[in-house]
Amino acid sequence: MTTAEERLSADRADTLSLIASLSGDWDSVVQASADSNADDEHDPEGATIAFERARIDSSLSRARAHLAEIDDALRRVREGTYGTCERCGGPIAPGRMEARPTARTCITCAAT
Numbered sequence: 001m002t003t004a005e006e007r008l009s010a011d012r013a014d015t016l017s018l019i020a021s022l023s024g025d026w027d028s029v030v031q032a033s034a035d036s037n038a039d040d041e042h043d044p045e046g047a048t049i050a051f052e053r054a055r056i057d058s059s060l061s062r063a064r065a066h067l068a069e070i071d072d073a074l075r076r077v078r079e080g081t082y083g084t085c086e087r088c089g090g091p092i093a094p095g096r097m098e099a100r101p102t103a104r105t106c107i108t109c110a111a112t
Contacts, residue, residue, distance in 0.1 A: 005077045007101055012070045015063055022060045029053055069102040076104075085109050 033049050076082040083092050087109040096103050103110075 004082055004097065004101060005074065008070055008074050008077065011101065012067065012074070015067045015070060019060065019063045019067065022056055022063060026053075026056045026060065029056060066102075072104075073102045 029049065029052050033053075073082060076084075083094075083097055084090070085092055085106040086104045088106065090106055092103055092106045096107055
């Protein structure tokens with residue numbers, strides 16, 4: 001059985017890899033569009049390029065936010081408050097922590 005810290009650390013490593021990959025994708029799309037004379041508005045491929053940039057940007061934002069959640073959860077592990085609801089101070093159910101290792105609130109508080 002792995003500990004919460006091990007699961008979070010593995011998720012952190014995966015998320016850092018995803019961010020690196022998406023950053024490479026971003027650089028490729030930006031470079032490809034920089035090498036072209038076409039503008040997004042009038043080029044038939046422009047909408048595709050703009051969509052691809054928006055998709056990568058959105059994915060990067062989500063990955064960075066998830067990384068911040070993981071880092072916060074790891075901080076709570078170190079401080080001994082991991083698994084304790086930040087609103088009511090009660091325990092967060094093990095099933096919730098298994099499904100959502102970065103959870104900061106119990107199910108009751110999350111629903112309100």
